[in-house]
Amino acid sequence: MSKNALVAGGAGFIGSHLTDLLLSKGYNVTVVDNLVTGRPQNLDAARKNGVHYVDCDIRDASGLAKTLAGKKFDEIYNLASPASPVDFAKMPVFILETGSIGHRNLLDLARAQGARILFASSSEVYGDAEVHPQVESYFGNVNTVGHRSCYDEAKRFGEALSLSYKIEHGVEVRMARIFNTYGPRMRPDDGRITPNFFIQALQGQPLTIYGDGSQTRSFCYVSDQVAGQYALMQSSESRPVNIGNPIERTVLEMATTINKLTGNTAEIRRLPLPENDPKMRKPDISRAKASTGWEPRVSLEEGLQSCLENFRRELELAGGKITARVLGG
Ligand SMILES: NC(=O)c1ccc[n+]([C@@H]2O[C@H](COP(=O)([O-])OP(=O)(O)OC[C@H]3O[C@@H](n4cnc5c(N)ncnc54)[C@H](O)[C@@H]3O)[C@@H](O)[C@H]2O)c1
Structure with a gap:
């Protein structure tokens, strides 16, 4: 039987490629997006292949409950977040809320449905790194009140929240630290x-x-990136994993x-x-290779x-x- 996946942020750059990959593997895919930085045309190919599109802000719990009513998911990929530094000054509060309230809403959905959930974290959790290449055990060097802090801290909080849902509620979480x-x-x-x-x-x-x-x-090409995220979701690795070239x-x-x-x-x-x-x-990708067998091509x-x-x-x-x-x- 086909699996059901939800891709939050699926009308964006990486999310739309992930949607195409999941469709090509026979998944039923629902995309939830509010188009704050995404574009409808990113889903042109997916639309031909049967993607279901839902217009909703992931910060809106009641909106999610209404628009996703009756849908059951096996896998939830949360890629929803503006990601360009030019947006950090334009909508910092929105970015923080999306990584915290928005991610919490999707964790609640995963918990209620017994689904696995992958959080699109970022190499930005390492900040201006003093360890090179960046390995997952490095805690990072982030300024909490700098130009990039809304994004960096949203990602760090999203990881901490994912881990907390695993500890407190047994949710199967995956954390992809995405590099450029x-x-x-x-x-x-x-x-x-x-x-x-x-x-x-x-x-x-x-x-x-x-x-x-x-x-x-x-620089990681997008087909390698989404293959890495998919491999991580299928693996049993619940610690953060660098995905990059x-x-x-x-x-x-x-x-x-x-x-x-x-x-x-x-x-x-x-x-x-x-x-x-x-x-x-520069990511150290030893953990990704060992846990998933994936590497960029x-x-x-x-x-x-x-x-x-x-x-x-x-x-x-x-x-x-x-x-x-x-x-x-
Ligand atoms: N591209 C990169 O190099 C990179 C690096 C590190 C991490 N990431 C992470 O990967 C994910 C995807 O990045 P991208 O480059 O595709 O960015 P993108 O801006 O193209 O895609 C993000 C998508 O999320 C949607 N979105 C944002 N906030 C939302 C909300 N509150 N509710 C519903 N939808 C919302 C946007 O409309 C967009 O379609 C992001 O979480 C980003 O932080 C990307």
């Missing part, structure tokens, strides 16, 4: 590094980097690669480094090639009128 993920369906104007660089490069503009570009990130690049390297790929010759534009910007990001070159086609199409559809959102720029 990129791919088609990212909002071209959402301010994150990959869409920003592509939109700027395809418009022949200078790419914006913060600081000198020597800070590192590890351990190959590390400097931001400057990423900018140069995208300029080369798009043929952009404009100079790079440097802006001040934002407060508490992590200097180094897609090279940065392959992944960026598919992004190139995607962002070209986005620009065409928008008549060339997309502006990269730059922090403080």
Whole structure:
């Protein structure tokens, strides 16, 4: 018999790819989303494959009870949360409430239905890490009152709440610490590094980097990311698990690669480094490998090639009128 899955945040970038993966595995999938940062077109393929869409804010317990009435789930994936740093200043209270009240509502649903629940946490729980690469046993270095604190603390609270529901109510929880993920369906104007660089490069503009570009990130292609989350859900691992690609690049390297790929010759534009910007990001994925057998497969070159086609199409559809959102720029 087919399994039933709920994907909260399924109209977003990663959630829509996860929805497609679950549908391809024969799941009945319901997506709950309020489109605060998601887009209906992300579910075009899923709609053809029978996804059920519910418009609801996960912070709204009575709304969830009404819109999901009569539905029974085996697996709940909670990916609902704005994730771009440009949203941290715009809606910090919403972000904190989504990671706390919203996640609690889904934990209650999981508890009531005996479902497993996966929380999309983040490498941001490590903050400006002093341990490199980041291993799950590291407690992190987070500023509770900085520009990124609404997001970082929402994720840390979401993990603590997940663990508490496991201890107090026996809920089967999974926690994916997601590292920088990129791919088609990212909002071209959402301010994150990959869409920003592509939109700027395809418009022949200078790419914006913060600081000198020597800070590192590890970029995971989205098909690898959702395969990792699915493998984690199927595993018996209830501790937090890093899901990301351990190959590390400097931001400057990423900018140069995208300029080369798009043929952009404009100079790079440097802006001040934002407060508490992590200097180094690289997941240690030993736990993921040991618990799930998963590891990423897609090279940065392959992944960026598919992004190139995607962002070209986005620009065409928008008549060339997309502006990269730059922090403080
Ligand atoms: N993309 C990354 O590199 C990355 C890295 C670390 C963690 N994550 C986490 O993964 C998840 C998905 O990220 P993404 O990049 O796909 O972001 P996204 O903004 O594209 O997707 C998030 C989705 O959640 C929905 N949403 C947000 N708040 C909601 C609420 N209160 N109720 C209902 N729906 C709500 C949005 O409308 C959107 O469709 C997020 O939880 C994010 O924090 C992403």
